[in-house]
Amino acid sequence: MKFEIDKRDLLSLIGKTQNIVEKRNTMPILVNILLEADNDALKVFATDLEVSLTDQVKIKVVQPGKVAVSAKSLFDIAKELSEGTIQLIKKENNWLEIKQGKYTSKIVGISADEYPIFPTYNAQSFIKVQASVLKDMIDKTIFSVSTDETRYHLNGVYFEIVGGTGFRMVATDGHRMSIVNRIQNDAKSNAAGVIIPRKGLGEIKKLLDGVDGTVEIAIEGSQFILKHSSTTLMIRLIEGKYPNYQQFIPQKLTQKIEINRENFLTSLKRVSLLANQKSKAVQLNLTNGKMEISSNNPELGDAKEEIEVDYHGNELKIGFNAKFITDILTSIAEDRIDFELNDQLSPGLVRPHNDTSYTCVLMPMRI
Template identity: 45%
Template structure:
């Protein structure tokens, strides 16, 4: 194998492999990137068996072949080489020579036959959707995915199709639930699927790069497949049953507070400084025309702030985890107002963006 390519093109494609390659060394080959030079094109592939990425690089192929080398070291070398032109050549025993200008590196590789197969992606069966819409939906749900490994089916975002070409994304960790519904057209889903958190993080990163444009998405058996520009991404879906989230979403909470979004966000940030490090508990007292936010920590002291609110309902004093409130307020557009719908001190509350359909956030109260 022998090939030449531009440093910038190699670097841009290798960037996608860096957060995917396996760090734990359970299988040494998973720390490597597969380099394939065939029919005048260069392909770079990395996987940890759960998430995989493949990028295409423009270059000159002098001799076809395949090899795998350490993804991190290759990225570091290409980043530091002096010239824009880089030559990659496979030597005996799967060693790889990297030449650029007067610099020559020789690094240990591994036989490409040991590298796991990348699933065949047929772009014809994929649906195209606006990249910016998918990115926003991921942003507004991924933060409430459970990090508890024992609750396997909650370690991802549930994606399903509903009527009228609408796509739903739902995530929960048992303390809160984020729900987003947008009109995107069909993704070819016959039933709901659970997309893992790592796969969604990589997809979000991919969607944030370059032009917004469109992205091709599809699902096959236990795989989620995505193509954007010259990068292909696959994710192994979580095999489990997502809980019936419709039973968790309260309907008709009678006490509603309308609060200026930015003002609430800033007040919560200030007051939560004195909440306990571990539980981040704050108290919110709702009354006519105002909301009082307070934190009390025996080790540090106390903080109280009062902000204006349009409130209809009985006076309620309720505890919340400040971090869970800050998470949702940070991902929503800070212009305008938010509605907090309450039932009582012990029941879940619903947070929505005033006048915006399709998104809601359910938050369980805390006992303080």
């Protein structure tokens, strides 16, 4: 194998693989990427057996071939080289020689035959979706994904296509839940809802950054597939049954508060600085037209701040994890939010003002 490639093309190609390759060393071979040069193109394959990526770029192929090498080593070397053409040559012992001007280096490689079999797909029914819509849906749910590995079915976002009219994403960790709906008229699918793992969602987000227009998605067997231009991302879905999230959405909430999002967010950040570092507990004390946010930590001190809110009702005191609320407020772009409650023991709802397409459920805390 021998080919020439522009530095920027090489960095762009292998840069996408850096977070996919396995770093935990459970399978040492997975720190490598597979390079295949043929038909005036360089293809790259990267996988950690959960998330797999393939991409390609046009190059000048002198001699076709393939080899697997360390993704980090190749990326680090290419990053420090000068702008312009780089020559890569596979040696007899599967080492990869990198040449530019008077610079030469060799990195240890392995035979392409030793690289894991790469996942394939036959999906014909790809759905086009706006990249900005998909990214926004991930931003509005990923913070609610559980990190508790014993509840593996909650370690991802539940994704479903709803009645041929749109998409829904749901995430919960048992303390909070985020649900977002988006309309897309051609979102037809026979597939049941699937659970996309957190790492896969992170890679989807990275791929969507800077994408203007549409991407294509499909669900085939145990895989979620996303295509854009020459890049294909394949994510192994989490097996398991997602809980019936609809039953956790509180109905007929009696207290509705309209709040300026930015005022609420900045006040929460200030007051929670002196909250318990583990629980992040703050108390909200609601009276007519006002909300007092307070925190108390015997080891650090206490803090309180009052903000104006649109609330008319009996005095209500309720505790919440401040980080959970700030995560929600950060994911909302609108100026005003609706905070709906019943009492200090029941879950509350947070939504953009008069917008039911995005709903967050919050469990209260005893303070």
